[in-house]
Amino acid sequence: MTNELKKGSLDMLVLALLEDGPKHGYEIGKQIEERSGRTLKFNVASLYPALYALERKGLVAGSWGTASNGRRRRCYRLTRAGRKALEEQRARWKEFSEAIDTIAKVSYA
């Protein structure tokens, strides 16, 4: 998958994962990798800046806690604005992918 396509979808993927519940950065990265069957893998230099940008925009909220091993961890949860943004992004993505599928004659056999 091209970097541009990956980068363009990262915000939506992060928001979608956080819809299931709060997660820390490592978990988010791991889940993207696992759930995509290792097709998608974001490096740290992309993932964390994306999280920080989403937080700055108020779409996710981060908070510090202490993990079982005693380490301080920052977990991110979806905000109301983030949920709304996710819905919008999903709709746009659906529209976009359907258009692409139609033109490119992609079939899901």
Added chain:
Amino acid sequence: MRDFTAIVRRNLGRLPLAREREEEIVTELANQMEDAYQAALAAGTPEEQAHETALGQIHDWEKCRREIVSAERGEKMLWPHPNAIPRTVSWCALALVLALCLVPSFRQAVGTSREAWTLAERPFSESRLHGIAEKGLREHDARLVAFAAMHLEDRAEGSRLAEQAVGMDPKLTWIGAWFVLPRHMTDPRVDSRAWIARMEEWDPENAVPHLLAAEMDLRNRVPLEAQGSLYDTEFLKVAATTPWAKEMAAAVAAPGYDDYVERAFELNRNVLGRVKAGSTGSLVWYTARIAGIPDEIGMLEYANLITSRLGPEAEAEKRYGDAERLYQSLVLFARRKENASSFVWGRVSAWQIEKIGYQRLAGLYERNGRGSEAAAMVALARSVQQSGDAARQEWGALGRGQWESGRRAGTIAWIAAWMTLIFGIAALIWAGLLGFRSKERVLGGWAGGMALAVSYAPLLLLASCGMLFGAMWPYLQPVAETSSANAVFTNLAPFWFSFWAGPDSFDAWRTHYIVGQLMWPGLASLAVLILGIAALRRIGRVRRSPVTE
């Protein structure tokens, strides 16, 4: 226990963010590494390999810090940007430009460019010429006064100063030639006849005051707007009886020929050298003004009048001696003119007159049964024709070559001068705003783009200075070292005319040279630039290699 926090802190460096936020980010990234490390150990990976896996979480620290800062600040660019030219390289480029400024010829090249922009019409303003005249009067230096007199736009004032110069040094009486003809912008307030009389008295053996008097007489009879065709059919019908023909006859009979061009050139060269005019461009400009004294077409028309009317009429009336003297006078006049003409076109017209004279003499001798003399005249006519043709061809080939190379260099210098000005301003902006800033800062999109652009300015300035210097170098000889008016006109004028005018005035030529001849050097320069930037980026990347322990 691996200290990932320390590794992250060292590689990430200081971020232009609040200290608390920076600590949070460092902790979070260290956690990421720690998680990856622990996961690898749990999967049975040996410790060293697990450590490598953890470090592999972040390949490009520079990119990581940039992305983080951009995300945090919501702005586009952290300065300095990796695509910007490193500060040390830019300062080195500016240092080289300053070093170039120590070279007098380079200073002359830059000064000349400034001169060309600020004085588009002429090298010296009216007030500067007045200043030179005042200095000359104060120091009793007739040459300074004569120089100002010759070149002042106010011809009446110029004539007044010329009289003062001649008063100080009568050897400068020839400058009266510049106050005689309307084509030299003579003012009605200038007493041209008085100047002619003065020159004839001072230089009685010279043909040129008579030639000037002839032309002046003719021009005074013809309205200024009709002076493009002075020698029309109507005039030529009655020409033999006009004062013009009388003065022309006196010119042809005069034993000397001095068109004053070399005297004027020497005066210009001397004064320009002394007042530090800068470049040979000023000399070219003033030399162009002294070309064309006297009128070549008038001389050819008078030669035609003799060979087609006065001579044949004398022959028809069996005044063979008169006809022979007329033709011989033409030949002798042409020889004097040939020897004295500064410019090639002056010699070309002399050869033409000389050849016609020999041909008419040959015909006259033939008709009078003087066969051997006729044959000698035919041989001389042929010889003049051959030497004239050879000289014309040589001059043509040389002239074309010098003209083309001069124009090419002039255009390159014109482009380089503009580039030097633009990149010079951009380099000053760079030096003022970015050159001394070592601390990182975040720049908005527009400011970031501008900063990135001006970071290239010092290098581009160095390149344009080199281009300007290279193109101007052959034309930057000191004014005092120029040899003659003809040499200046042939060797330097094409360059300077092209440099002053720029490529816009030569559309077809511009297409030919810019597209045809400058395309490959331009593409080669672009390739060097791209390779240079790539090399610089590579150097920057090597310098930013991460710390792993």
